[in-house]
Amino acid sequence: MDLHKLLYKFYDKRAGILTNQSAYSAWGYHFEYFQKYIPIEKIFIPEHGLFAELQDQVSGDSLKYNFQNLQTVNLYGDNENSLFVKESDLQDLDLVIFDIRDVGSRYYTFLTSCFYLLKSISEYNKKSSSQSIEILVIDSPNPIGRKVEGTPLDKKYSSFVGVEGVVHRHGLTPAELMNYYNAEFHFDVNIHFIKTGKIYSKKDGLFGWIPPSPNIPQVTTCYVYPGQCLLEGTNLSEGRGTTRPFEIFGAPFIDIQDQRFYKEITFYQKDEFILRPLFFIPTFHKFSNVVCGGYQLIINNKNNFHSLLFTLHFLKIIQEFYPKEFSFRKGVYEFRSNEDAIKLLVGDDFLLDYINGKHSYTVIKDYLTNKEKEWKKKIETFLIY
Numbered sequence: 001m002d003l004h005k006l007l008y009k010f011y012d013k014r015a016g017i018l019t020n021q022s023a024y025s026a027w028g029y030h031f032e033y034f035q036k037y038i039p040i041e042k043i044f045i046p047e048h049g050l051f052a053e054l055q056d057q058v059s060g061d062s063l064k065y066n067f068q069n070l071q072t073v074n075l076y077g078d079n080e081n082s083l084f085v086k087e088s089d090l091q092d093l094d095l096v097i098f099d100i101r102d103v104g105s106r107y108y109t110f111l112t113s114c115f116y117l118l119k120s121i122s123e124y125n126k127k128s129s130s131q132s133i134e135i136l137v138i139d140s141p142n143p144i145g146r147k148v149e150g151t152p153l154d155k156k157y158s159s160f161v162g163v164e165g166v167v168h169r170h171g172l173t174p175a176e177l178m179n180y181y182n183a184e185f186h187f188d189v190n191i192h193f194i195k196t197g198k199i200y201s202k203k204d205g206l207f208g209w210i211p212p213s214p215n216i217p218q219v220t221t222c223y224v225y226p227g228q229c230l231l232e233g234t235n236l237s238e239g240r241g242t243t244r245p246f247e248i249f250g251a252p253f254i255d256i257q258d259q260r261f262y263k264e265i266t267f268y269q270k271d272e273f274i275l276r277p278l279f280f281i282p283t284f285h286k287f288s289n290v291v292c293g294g295y296q297l298i299i300n301n302k303n304n305f306h307s308l309l310f311t312l313h314f315l316k317i318i319q320e321f322y323p324k325e326f327s328f329r330k331g332v333y334e335f336r337s338n339e340d341a342i343k344l345l346v347g348d349d350f351l352l353d354y355i356n357g358k359h360s361y362t363v364i365k366d367y368l369t370n371k372e373k374e375w376k377k378k379i380e381t382f383l384i385y
Helices: 003-008 030-034 110-127 174-184 202-206 219-233 259-265 307-321 341-346 349-355 361-378
Strands: 015-019 040-045 071-074 095-099 134-138 191-194 248-251 273-280 292-299
Touching: 015 030, 015 110, 030 040, 030 095, 095 110, 110 174, 134 174, 174 191, 219 292, 219 307, 219 341, 248 273, 259 273, 259 307, 307 349, 307 361, 341 349, 349 361
Parallel strands: 015 040, 015 095, 040 071, 095 134, 134 191
Antiparallel strands: 248 292, 273 292
């Protein structure tokens, strides 16, 4: 069945759509195209705004949009309650469309917004005796493929940057992950999906990579992000304010001429990546306008490179070499202050112990391998492709 026939199945549904500029392909912005077939009445807007105008952890309350008189609902405001959809925003809907690109890591908040909305719809449906809202997922490719990394997030660390039970690099498409959530959390929502081949084609290669958010400028960023996002939980610059965030990282106190430090952080994964020593000056964010010593993380073998393992090891070693200068981030992070940011991001006490020097590299590598095998087995039934 071709795309317009698939969409026409929902012609009589009053719809909302959770989307942003990442939902763009050979025929333009999807939400504008969908309006030819489905009466979309409102847009749910995730973190960073509709066109990725905003940096991380910046409220979107001040943004006002006017697209064909569509109502907009901001899902990233000034407090944690803003992340959840109000019942009043669901009352006039029969269908909610999820059409947003993911980068393959559990920290990336777009699919957490989808999860929260799915949960809200489930609760709404169970309360309502006369209305049942359905979901249509416009699927998109996982830019870093099926490879998985990491361990399931412990429930006590669940937050906007991590849904309970999901590993750091999940290996699923948005539709597959939503089907997993629907079953795992017993939401019992009727979910439809349109396969990626109906939306994204070879023609889309003409456009190259469309950054889904301000600090994911290239596909290569997605490959390092499963590990390098952990740097957000430290006083190290993760490269925001440079042209290669997450690939470039460091701090003013790092001595790039220290060969002992360099050998320690590159000891185990020698062939999978190259670390290019450099100085950089962030134009904003951490250490704005300050010279930092650091590195560019260049992937040499994306099939064997384990981003999470690299960054866990880096954080372990930097504490040994810079115990006075290095620190973990304190204070509110993604609306949460009850746990340190590094705990919310790592999400596993055994991995946290490794960072703090309590396990060997061999032990942690075996632990990751076993947990990754368990996750791949668990998600088998949710694979569409």
